[in-house]
Amino acid sequence: MLCEECQKIFCGRQMLSEIYFRARNPHHSSLQSIIDASASGCWVCHRLLASLSREIDIKDTLAEISPLIKSSTWHFYRVSDQGRWFLTFRFGDDYFHDLHVMSHDEYGGPYTNHASIAGDTTMSDAALAQASKWYCECLLKHTTCTTSPASGCLMPTRLLRIDEDEKHARLVVTKEKVAQVSHYSTLSHCWGDSDILKLTISNLESFKAGISLEQLPKTFIEAIFVARKLSIPYIWIDSLCIIQDSDDDWQTESVSMEDVYGNSILNIMATVSKNSHEGLSRSRDPKMLELCPAIQSKWEDAENDLFYLFNKEIWNDRLYSGPLLKRGWVLQERVLSPRSLHFCDSELLWECREMASCETYPAGLPNVCKKKNFKARPLSVSKFYERKYLIDGANKTMKGIAYDRWIRTN
Template sequence: MASGSFKYHRHHPSLQFIINASNSGCWVCYRLLEAVREIGINEESSFKWTLDRRSEPKYSYQLWFYAGHKCIAIGSLSLVPYKEYDGSVTNYAPIAGSDTMSDAALVQANKWYHECLSRHSACNFPLLSESRVPTRLLRVDEDQSYARLVITREEAIENSDYLTLSHCWGGLDILKLTSANLNNFKEGISLGVLPKTFVEAITVARNLSVPYIWIDSLCIIQDSIHDWQVESALMDHVYSNSKLNIMATVSKNGHEGLSRARDSRNLELCAEVESKWENAENDTFRLVNDVIWESAMNGAPLIKRGWVLQERILSPRSLHFCENELFWECREKIACETYPTGLPSICSNNSQSNVKIREPSGSESYKEIHMVHRTSASKTKKDVAYDRWATWIMLYSRAYLTNDSDKLVAVSALAKFTRTALDDIYVAGLWRSKFVDQLVWSSFRRNPRPTEYRAPSWSWASVNGEICFASIMPNTQYQIEIDEVQVVPLSPVDVTGSVFVGFFRARGLLIRETLIQKPKYDNLFYFFGDGHVPIYVSLDMPADKYKEPVVVLPILNYSLRPEDNPSGYLPTRFQALILQPRAGSPNGFYTRIGLAQSDISFIKDERHGKLAAIGNTLRKLLRRDPVSSSKSHRFSRNEIGVNSGIDESLYLADSPGSFIVY
């Protein structure tokens, strides 16, 4: 039973036997049958199972099923011995109610809400130093058949508690606030004309005895660009000051509603099981679905919506309406109806877990508290906050936006919070203090760049699709020096929102190269240096959209240490931006088209073998002779050692010196 030693055991000879076992009450076969129906399996297939031993929790096993050669996932089911329990698994509760808006479900939501209000100190501190009530709210406690739009500055509000709603618009026509119907909305809105999701969200607010709710389409004037600009700049206040964010997690549009009918058998957990192995120690186990959180969230329509990330992060509490049950997410706990007191540690350890912010903005703890990073380097909490920003953006880049122009606007609330917390300058999705580090991002997809300008080419916001930031190692050496970064916002109302134009001016080594792609290699690998130097290239666009030759700008290099790579291979690597001359601009103006990485050990011919040495020399010169951002400087070739046997045609005439990247 050691890890990796798979032994297969016969389960059922055909699908009909699984159906029979499911109908007889076998929970495992019921779950297996659900998975089989999703992927489609030949009815005559025989089934087998195997166990894989896990390192954590100790002595636990992962259960896998196979039909023919197909692996069938029925959730990540783990056999966890009772002796390893932390007690949380025994807090399992049978699900009551036939749907997720049942009385039993709302009673549980009420318990979570009031427990959090009364007991969770981390959930009750103000995230922002200023508490601000939204411009407009819907009052929902006056008449059971109506809601009323309230202009908060026009009415005396004794209890300003309000909920928010996160939902997918879904491209369908729903009732919206406009300049024409604003006065009518102030008189009252019949619940009969509202989409199902809105009506059920109002029901939740009433159940929790909260008098107001904020819904974007009913509280922002949808035909006023000015109102949208003003209100979208206040999203940090709207969500961080709400009592609870209701999340229509599995609904594709406003008409699907929050509620879902459910089969309680899909939520039942096995009782204890006893092993009867001949070649391993036997024990008593509980069968646990340890990806219950991921199964509910991953792929859910709302979680894939770009705007929702900041709504979920900034709100102190979230109530997720999922396919089979409610999930609770606050700063101190993740729970569900199956585990109402909190997910077992085996589940939460596997989760990307809680994205909520646990510190108020401007906290001195950012400067004082140190944490141990995965690279074993000591990091201040301020460093951890920069890492957290990178994590947020990587998550955000996986989501979609209805309007591509919202790319920066949809995270502007997170940017405002982070700007206050870090006391840093925000530049089109990057932070000035970590600017060079955050230039080193790569795009997973080679999507065409948007036709409408929304960010400088060096910003992750200039591309569509998922991106990834590089890990910055403790011994990183930088090969460029940034003299100036300028970003002009599209609207003065929100300097963290859309961008009109942006650029940076820097000094470094610009190398003219031609990228050579060889058919037998993966399309991410190119070669330069007469086709002898392999280089990993992540282009920001389709390969046929850029023009040769390109310009390679080394950004940084680092050497792996033994603790970073136990296998013993410890290369020195460099990261570089791939640029091309900016169309219609003078010499020295460039745009980014990708990121390159290679190991110095691959660079064996004479001219490329000098890259690291040139970088070291350049770095010393930059420190010795700082250059004003107002003038260009050109180092002589003797200064950087280019005359020592290196082909001068490799380097641009004005390099190294000052250049601009848009």
């Protein structure tokens, strides 16, 4: 639903301009009014309040009644060369929130709400059920993905076997295993500064006997749980599968990263976690995954239609809100793996060679939100080297591998 103040935007005169910031039209007269509208279920005000809460402490602001955000205004404008309409809400000059406006005919995609079953964490049963649906659909229906390197037979030197009791894992040397390893997952994560359990020369044999999951950091435990939920029996985690105090092992394994990620069946990505202890799970407001209800305009001076409001930058906003994708080496992990499941602040994102989806749009991003398919598009060497930060700090061997990979994918 929309509150009365938000409904007024689509009634009376159509206050649409071709110039950004040309006019500011009154919206709610106070911050408390927006809070009340949000609590009553207004789709727009709920998002305005969430956006503002990321910038300031709402309780402190209410107490102080800052004149800069005493009330809200809106501005409806069109970018003529793109044919797109935008609605910008402002609190004074410092805080604003943009929404894209699109007619029913322009939207070009299924418009179905799923938030009622989203769950209040990104590890909820509903969230993982959606992840399983993406995963199974990709395996069964995506021809581009099923013919990817993930169908190859080259295995990492070591993998973690997830025991059925879900309390232990065992390090498996794949060449020593009698039964063939069919498929495995990988984990992309930020190590952080904290000390974590690592594979070393001294504990190699004990890792083969078994590792209690209680010894592992939260991110590892939850990644193992996700793999188990998806019926993936093995997982590769760098700190547990590469001998950390052996230069020889590092040298051997570092040149195999293309095969490790390229032949995995799924890469689980701790996208917003800055260290291994933060985990994959995040508390969330399921209402933020709801789609805006269709709005029937009632303008007196313009053609009327059904309209939808949405955040066209939802993909980038979710992906790049955390530290993981700022790590240069993760770019290779993301490109090489045929499928990626991102655990973000408010929802799960899915990436494969045929589809980009999120829980808000589980059947695929609508046309206006779509970005170029990151996993499918070719990457040029020149563009890669223009972004020097991507390989700063990497050793010469890693740079050579990266260069070779970009040559082969171009």
